[in-house]
Amino acid sequence: MPTYQLQNLTVRHLRAPSAPALQAINLTIEQGEQLALIGPSGAGKTTLLATLSLSHKPAEGSFHAFGADPWALGEAARHRLRAQLFLAPQTPPLPPRQRVVTAVLAARLPQWSVWRALASLFKPADPQAAWQALSRFNLGDKLYSRVDRLSGGERQRCGLARLLLSPAKALLVDEPLSALDPALSELTLTTLREEAAARDATLICSLHQVELALAHFPRIVALRNGSVEFDLPREQVTPQMIAALYQGESQGEPPAAGSGTPHEDDALAVKLGVGACL
Ligand SMILES: Nc1ncnc2c1ncn2[C@@H]1O[C@H](COP(=O)(O)OP(=O)(O)OP(=O)(O)O)[C@@H](O)[C@H]1O
DSSP: OOSEEEEEEEEOBTTBTTSOSEEEEEEEEOTTOEEEEEOSTTSSHHHHHHHHTTSSOOSEEEEEETTBOGGGSOHHHHHHHHTTEEEEOSSOOOOTTSBHHHHHHGGGGGGSOHHHHHHHHHSOSOHHHHHHHHHTTTOGGGTTSBGGGSOHHHHHHHHHHHHHHSOOSEEEEEOTTTTOOHHHHHHHHHHHHHHHHHTTOEEEEEOSOHHHHHHHOSEEEEEETTEEEEEEEGGGOOHHHHHHHHTTTSSSOOOOTTSSOHHHHHHHHHHHHHHTTO
16 A cells, blocks of 8 residues: 555645645655655645645645545544654754653654653653664754754754654655765764665655755655656656756756757756755
């Protein structure tokens, strides 16, 4: 059974109902697949991840997660389905005065009784597990730091350590590298991929770093203006496609795709891909 099946899906934001953020999206994502979402700013990547995490109700089309239409289910059943999905937002909503250990262990809240959850606020239930998760992102030494004393990149990795402790079977990660240096970016993507593979979870990750998306993910889904521009194995993604995807998004108009030498096109594509996140 696929993790997700989307047919002709349209999603509108309440504050901008006339301009759909996603339109006519068709996607089937199998369990255990690892794919990167790329595309220029405003293309709809965050909206798609939020829709996949059941945070947005689609306006039109058909949507199934783990074989069920979440929006045809009752509240309790949808809540159980939601527990199988973990969305790591670009800026994780971590309580600023909380200690890192407590914030990370909060990933287990859906599995805990109210009493256990309350007790864990005062005495963390499993600090060893939190330390192990943090260590996989080079953050073990921050176990007892306060969240508001972390740098942006540390906070981002703290949010990802939460993901490691959740039992979810679909891991949805929104721009995990925006505050990370190149070495930490590599470590982060490798850790996410290893974790997903180890538990046969589906991994869907939005990225502005096109070269990292191509290096780490076997399937690339490109969005532009709320539609799927291409959905291909990475071997079939060409520099020209990348240039066309980001055309008009960088300063100045790029030359027509394919007009330069292959080497020039390559350099252009990488420049445009990286430039999109600046
Ligand atoms: N809360 C909102 N209310 C109204 N419109 C929104 C809202 N959030 C996003 N949008 C619009 O929906 C479209 C898709 O935005 P989205 O954030 O999904 O793009 P994105 O590809 O994730 O962009 P970025 O790479 O900049 O994060 C954009 O046109 C955006 O302006």
